Amino acid sequence: MLRENIQNALKEAMKNKDTLSTNAIRMIIAGQKEKDVDARGKGKPQAEDADLLAMMQTMIKQRRESIEMFIKGGRADLAEKEEAEIKIIERFLPKQLSPDEVDAAVKAAIAETGAASMKDMGKVMAELRTKYAGQMDFGAVSGMIKSLLG
Numbered sequence: 816m817l818r819e820n821i822q823n824a825l826k827e828a829m830k831n832k833d834t835l836s837t838n839a840i841r842m843i844i845a846g847q848k849e850k851d852v853d854a855r856g857k858g859k860p861q862a863e864d865a866d867l868l869a870m871m872q873t874m875i876k877q878r879r880e881s882i883e884m885f886i887k888g889g890r891a892d893l894a895e896k897e898e899a900e901i902k903i904i905e906r907f908l909p910k911q912l913s914p915d916e917v918d919a920a921v922k923a924a925i926a927e928t929g930a931a932s933m934k935d936m937g938k939v940m941a942e943l944r945t946k947y948a949g950q951m952d953f954g955a956v957s958g959m960i961k962s963l964l965g
Contacts, residue, residue, distance in 0.1 A: 816864075817867055817868075817907065820907060821840060821843055821844060821847070821907060822844075824836070824840050824907070825837065825840045825841065825844065835896070835899055835900070835903070839899075839900045839903040840903065842900075843874070843904065843907065846867075846870045846871075846874065847862065847867055847870070850862035850866050850867060850870055854866070864948070865944065865945070865948035868908060868909070868949025869948060869949065869953075871904050871908055871949070872908070872949060872952070872953075874904055875901050875904055875905065875908075876952075876954070878898075878900055878901050878904075879897075879901070881893075881894075881897050882894045882897045882898060885897065908949045908950075909949050909950050910950065911950055911951065912947065912950050912951050917951050917955075917956065917959070920943060920946070920947055920951070921939070921959050921960060922963070924939045924942040924943050924946075925939055925960070925963060925964070927942060928942050930964060931964070932964055933964050933965060935964065936957070936960055936961065936964060939960050939964075940953065940956075940957065940960065943956060
């Protein structure tokens with residue numbers, strides 16, 4: 816379904832001659848193809864949706880970092896372009912969990928996996944990635960898990 820949505824969005828953007836959207840969606844598709852090649856190397860026919868969602872979250876994170884640098888460098892025009900690309904990428908991500916929902920999900924995952932120490936952090940992260948792919952920032956979540964388990 817995700818792949819189909821991306822392809823349909825590309826067709827729509829091209830029909831509407833929306834260059835920014837077309838370019839951003841093509842970047843997503845290029846990343847998707849890269850993930851598919853990686854998956855085939857691991858014996859899978861194609862990348863799973865969770866892998867694609869994680870890739871898109873990484874794309875958003877990279878753009879946010881670029882925005883900070885562009886603003887510091889006095890390039891508001893480039894920062895605006897990056898912000899517009901973020902909005903386009905976010906269209907394909909599921910609704911993000913609120914901070915309270917993330918907190919509850921992390922605590923539930925710790926309880927479900929029986930995690931008791933930092934050694935169990937991988938189990939907790941795997942559980943969260945399975946259930947909430949694309950719905951939370953796993954970089955921030957890892958810090959939360961460390962503080963709860965540490």
